[in-house]
Amino acid sequence: MTRVDVALGERSYPIHIGAGSLADAARWRPAIAGRHVLVLSNTVVAPLYLDRVVAGLDGLDHTIVVLDDGEQHKTLENVARIFDALAALGASRDATLIALGGGVVGDLGGFAAACWMRGIDFVQMPTTLLAMVDSSVGGKTGVNLAAGKNLVGAFHQPRAVFIDTRTLATLPRREYLAGLAEVVKYGAIGDAAFFAWIERHVEALLARDEAALDEAIARSCRHKAGVVARDERELGERALLNFGHTFGHAIEVEAGYGELLHGEAVAIGMVLAARLSATLGRAPRADAERLEALLRRLDLPTRLPAGCQPERLLERMRLDKKSVSGQLRLILWTGLGAADVVAGIDESRILAELENDVANLA
Structure with missing residues (x-):
């Protein structure tokens, strides 16, 4: 496992790179501070990897939101879906949102985490190469409008990034x-x-x-x-x-x-x-x-x-x-x-x- 650190003072966080990290709950579970967890994924990634993450949430109150796949679904409407799920969960300010998927899931999840109760923790678990090397790192979050990409968003750094390189085997x-x-x-x-x-x-x-x-x-x-x-x-x-x-x-x-x-x-x-x-x-x-x-x-x-x-x-x-x-x-x-x-x-x-x-x- 390779570790890269993003040095931002109190908001510093690690990037863990290695095969099999999604199934290694002992490695990523410490990044979750409270008892409420929302796992955000999409219809392509969820059938492949969601069970591995949910298995590591034993003892926590959690819910799952699965979105349709594709850039066209990076919308304010889907952010509202996440808010509704967090409300139904009773998610408090120490809740954590886990973004399991590519850049669309990470951007949407990070933006929702930035907004819920003015900011909760989120953890990036990127499953595409583009998300691994780019969108999962750096705290840029956002959604698209008809007028342009990522015109609505916020800077909100993750608690940690866990890159499981084995997920690339199933990437189209x-x-x-x-x-x-x-x-x-x-x-x-x-x-x-x-x-x-x-x-x-x-x-x-x-x-x-x-x-x-x-x-x-x-x-x-x-x-x-x-x-x-x-x-x-x-x-x-x-x-x-x-x-x-x-x-x-x-x-x-x-x-x-x-x-x-x-x-x-x-x-x-x-x-x-x-x-x-x-x-x-x-x-x-x-x-x-x-x-x-x-x-x-x-x-x-x-x-x-x-x-x-x-x-x-x-x-x-x-x-x-x-x-x-x-x-x-x-x-x-x-x-x-x-x-x-x-x-x-x-x-x-x-x-x-x-x-x-x-x-x-x-």
């Missing part, structure tokens, strides 16, 4: 590959050596080799834990973790929630951000090509899906949470391993990059 290939996009991101924005390591281990990662996965997950979590510790509320450095996300979120919403997985949209967004960086003279074109080549080797999309209209994408990008006073800000890079926040980009340059991508689909 498409979702697994989408998670690899976020792994690539960490190398792209802050660790060129890790990026090169991924390039050397593509075959092992595609085969879900246990040793390669443990290394990739641990290195990704260490990177994110360090950034979160230095900038918990995204006032500076943490914004860099959104490399590709301003484009990606717009693409994801425009395509329709559920049509394009988050990691797939981020893969396309990273390529667009890298190309724009090269067009603006900020980074070598060869580095953008290297990034695109790696994503293609990982069988991830690198071009806009058919039907996406550049003007509509730009309109959605203006709603991005990194925008300040109506001014769009993007995470661009100066090459592999180095990124920064850039404001004041002429929107016509962004639109031209999107139009160029669409033209290349023809």
Whole structure:
């Protein structure tokens, strides 16, 4: 079992990474302080892993909420369902919410935990690669609106994160590959050596080799834990973790929630951000090509899906949470391993990059 710590003073917490941790109640049960527990999962994960978690809740008052699977279900309506279940349980301020599933379950559960009685504990048990390396760590929670992704949310750190790498054996290939996009991101924005390591281990990662996965997950979590510790509320450095996300979120919403997985949209967004960086003279074109080549080797999309209209994408990008006073800000890079926040980009340059991508689909 590998442990990574997120250092946030009184709100510090551990990330435990290893095979079989869901069934090891002796490891995760101490993270539960009170007697009320709500376990949140979805219709895909619950039949596979819910029993292992419930078996560890002996002696506690607990209830279960199982949601439909998919990004389109990350809604305020489902948060209300969680509130109703907590009320029926009689959950007090020392209650704990366990989020067992992918990023949608973690985001919803964390947001509900942040709101119930102004904040209760929650524990992340991510079962997708994307959630393991990204959304389960750092305390970002939220739900989607028709206007955009994660526009309603809160910062609410978990008590602990338990990553059972054996759950990846049942993860559909498409979702697994989408998670690899976020792994690539960490190398792209802050660790060129890790990026090169991924390039050397593509075959092992595609085969879900246990040793390669443990290394990739641990290195990704260490990177994110360090950034979160230095900038918990995204006032500076943490914004860099959104490399590709301003484009990606717009693409994801425009395509329709559920049509394009988050990691797939981020893969396309990273390529667009890298190309724009090269067009603006900020980074070598060869580095953008290297990034695109790696994503293609990982069988991830690198071009806009058919039907996406550049003007509509730009309109959605203006709603991005990194925008300040109506001014769009993007995470661009100066090459592999180095990124920064850039404001004041002429929107016509962004639109031209999107139009160029669409033209290349023809």
